[in-house]
Structures are given as C-alpha cells and as structure tokens.
Amino acid sequence: MSAGRGSLVERAAIVLPFVWLAVFFAAPFLIVVKISLSQAALAQPPYAPVFELSEGLGALRAGLRELSFSAYAALAEDALYLRAYLSSLWIAGLATALTLCAAYPLAFAMARAPAHWQPHLVMLAIAPFWTSFLIRVYAWIAILRDEGLLNRALAGIGFITEPLHIFATDTAVLIGIVYSYLPFMVLPLYSALARQDPALTEAAADLGAKPLACFWRITFPLSRPGILAGSLLVFIPAAGEFVIPDLLGGSDTLMIGKVLWSEFFDNRDWPAACAAAIVLLALLLIPLALWERTRSAEPVGGR
C-alpha cells in the first residue's frame, strides 16, 4: 500500500460514495422509519415525539421510550391497506407484463437495425423524457376521455357508436404506466439484445433451428438479464406510483401511492403514511433480493 497523499485520495474515493449514501439515502430513510414509529399529533410537525438535540440526552431517552409500532398495528388492522397493497402489486405486475410485451419487439428491432441507426433509435426511445412527465400524463386525459381523441377517432371510422369508458378506470392507469415506463424497459432489453453475438443465432440456424426456434431457444433466454432489469425498473416505481393513478385512475382505483398521499395531506397522519411507505419498501425488496440471487447464480450473457 502506498502512503501519503496517494492513499488519502484513495481513501477519499472509497469514503465519498458512503458519505453520499449516508446523506441521501440512509438519513432520509432513518427519518421516515422514526416518524413511522411516532404518534400522530396536532402539532407542528404533526407527530410526537420530536427529538431536540438541544434538550440533552435525558429528553432523547424519554423520546425513544415513546416510540411504538402503533402505526404498523393500525396498518394491519385496516383492510384498506392490505387491499391497496395487493391492488398496487397487481396493477404494477400487470403493467410490467404489458410493458414487456410492448417493449420487446421495439428493443428487438432496435438491436437488429443497421449499426449506424442504433444510436439514433436509442435517442428516440428516450425522447419523451424531454417533455415533463406531468404534461405527458395530462395529455393522456385528452386522449382517453369519453369525448377525447381516441373515442372521436374510433367513432369517426365507425368502429364504435358509444364512447369507450377508459378514462378514470384501472385500464387508463395501466395505459399510463405502460406509456410512461416504456423507455425503462426498452433500454435494458435493447442493451441485452445488442450485446448478443450474432453468431449464436447463426449457429442455431446452422444446426437446423427455424427462425422461431432460434428466437425462443437462443435470443429470448439470453435476453433474460435485460428482461429482469427492465421489469424491476418498471415494477418498483409503478407499485408506488401516485401521479398516474391520481390523474388517470378513477375514485375506485386503489393504489398505495394514493393512500400514502391521503394519509399525509388529508388525514395529516404522518406516522401512518411513513409506516405504509416502509412496508411498501419491504415488499419491493423481496423481488430485488430474488433478482440478486438469480444474477449471482447464473452468469449468463452473450459475448
């Protein structure tokens, strides 16, 4: 090991990411955990106890004794939360599957396009990010409303006589999620597909595999890391999504993001909202842990 300035820089390089994680991840997380263990109160901030370091260690110890799992207990008692979680996971899961179906052909076409087109196609895939997310979701209202673009177009070509009620339903939420998260699915899929050695499918064809067999036996299984990465990138934020169900969903669209919102802003029950958030985090960590395990179990990839 080198001593002096070199090692100082080295140490800083190692420590900096940890500082970053501590400041931007661990600290906010611990605050949320702490609030989830507090009680709601009519105060500013709206929970108790509040730790004031200036009041000394005694007050801190007294505060710690006040912490309890009552918010979590409330969560378990109210069936609304359970239904919201299940509904969120269901909508997120369905939306992830639909996004995968929409993204795969796109990513496949991108990966098989002439090499000089590919950077442009990648740019196009992320082009929606240039516009505000909120505006793009609002635009879907204009498309999906009963007298919106879609219904007028379908009525115009005589396909329907009565407008389709899509807006303010779970279907609209699904459409919104698929649309919004498509790039997060396309990019990892594209990268997994573009990385594959084209000689692999040629070898399969040479060994008697027809095009469909080539796809299902070679291309698809080898794109699994991309499928997993894309699915997690869609599923995890979709499960906690608030804006899309709020704008496109109906009053009966139950998602945990909306429940969180109403706990925070309508009920001003911060401990309940924080507990709900922590439980959601725990639920989402399970698939992540599974992913990590499959990833380390089989080092798959094209050369």
Next chain:
Amino acid sequence: MPPLVEIQEVTRRFGALAAVDNVSLEIAEGEFLALLGPSGCGKTTLMRLIAGFGAADSGRILIGGRDMADVPPYERPVNMMFQSHALFPHMSVESNIAFGLARAGMSKGDMGRRVAEMLRLVQMEGFGARRPHQLSGGQSQRVALARALARRPRLLLLDEPLAALDRKLREETQFELKAVQRELGTAFMLVTHDQGEAMAMAGRIAVMRAGAIAQTGSPREIYESPASRFVAEFVGGINLFEAVVVSFAGGIASARLDGASDFVFTARCSSPLAAGQKTALAVRPESIVITRTGGAPPAPGALRGEVVDTAFLGGIFHARVKLASGFVVLSALSGPAAAELGLTRGDSVDASIGPGGGRILAS
C-alpha cells in the same frame, strides 16, 4: 462420383465491392479442402454462402446435385464451426451438442448415445454437464467441433477454427482435426489465412485473392509450382528475382535476371510467355544452395554474395546473402548442412539454385 459441392460462377457483392467474384470451385465427397487467403479476400463470404448465410448475386451453389438457392441454412446438409465457436452460453456442453439433434427430431435415447459418441470423438468425456464459460479455449473448440459434427453433415465448414488457440495447442489440434476427418470421412472445408495450417491439414488448397480463386492444387503443387507471384509470396518463404523472358517453348521458359546480364535461368512455366516480357523467378529458400567461395570466380549459375545475417531455428538454419546486385537472398539449410558450412556474418559465399528448384512465374 459427382462432386459433393459445385460452386458455379458465383458472385457476391457488398455495394460496389465483389467480395466473391465469379468463383467456380468443386468439393469432392470426403475431401479436406482449405480455402486460403489473406483477410478480406472473400473466403469467409464464400463459406457463408455455402452455409446459406447470404445469397449469391449470380451463379449457383449445388450440394449433392441440388441447387441451394432457395434452401435456408437450417435445411442445408452442411454444418459450420464458427470462429468464435458460438457455443450457447445458457446450455450445458451436452445440450449444445444435442441442439441440432433435437431440431432434427431425434429420440431422447438416440440423442444421448450420439452426444456420448461425439464427446468421445473429441476426447471430452466427462465434460457434458459443464457450461461453456467453464471451458478453456481448446475445450470449447472441441465442443464446437462435436456440435457441428453431431448431425453427421456431408460437409463441415470450419471458419478459422484454431485462431483462438495458442500455437502449441494449434499444432496438436491440427492433427486431431485431421484424424477426426479421416475417421468420419466427412468432407471438410477449412477457411484460414494461415498457410501453415492449410498445408498441414488440407488435401487440396484453393488460394483466394480479391474475391477470386488464384490457384487450386495439392499443398505440394501450390508450394512447388505457384501459378503467380501472389501465390508464391503468400504460401511459404520465397525469393523472387525480377527477370525478363528470353524465350518460351513447350512449357519451358528461359529468363534473364535483372542486374545480372549473363545469368539466364531455364525452368518450367505453366502458361505461355512472350520474349521480352517482364517476369519473376521464384526460388524457395531451401532450393538456394550455398557454397563457400574458394577464391575462384563463381561457377556458372552461381552468384557471389556476402552473408549479412544468420538465424538458427532449430531444425533449419536461415542465412541471408546479399548479392552484388544488392538483392538479399534467403537460404534455408538443414541443421547438419549449416553446421558443416559454419557460416557467419560477413562470409563471402556463392549462391546457386538447386536442381529443379526454380519456377518462372507467369504473372
């Protein structure tokens, strides 16, 4: 017996470039043909056309008498061993070898037997359950060979199969490939840029240059009677003396060396030449005979020069001799002959061409 593969005036263009330019070539049942040429000469393109990857712009490819124009790769009776080996990374060695058999609808029992037989053929018994990333380069080369041979193709195409191996392993594998080919009697077409590899393995070599076949023949023919300057230079070491044709009659040409007005050499030449035409005299290094000067003027047919460099390469000994004209001749001597001569840098020697050792090139 009709040839297994008939390539008839095949041309394949990429844009303005004809990667394969009006090539005609036949491959016989059971033969070991090497397609030899520098990179970019079109040899890989030609091989891929036979496998069905890409279509010829003109000309026909027949396999077993059947025109392959509308036959997709997965229905052709040929298999290919890829340069990268292209083993399926998500399958075991066994599944890789069985892949083509399953596509052909072979029963599980037959498949197991064939896979075992193939593993034995390439001396990889016990490796069936491994994944490709657990194999060394040499092992993955063997599995690729087993996989390509499992379907018992009539022709095996090998695309630079040994390129990924180190030199020692490459030399061993050359003999193994030859043994496998002999044992199965399958026709092999080897694509390579390595003339040593082609010479060591093939029964017949087709030398390609710029999309066209420059010469076909046995390794000996290609080596001893190169048809052109390109072939002479590409295959093995060569001394090329610039010369002018003096006369040509009955397949025998005489040519005068540039810079040595009295040195006229007579040798066989495959194509007719006109007197006064520029040509080259090609002499392999081992056909250059070196003698020490005994103070006397050089004998007729010998040129005097000075040893400028020597190299001992194990079995053979290389000497570079600078002639009066400034031309540097490479001579290869056997170890004992070199020991007897005891050449060192600066020695004055006479160089001559051994009997039957020179060719006058047509182009």
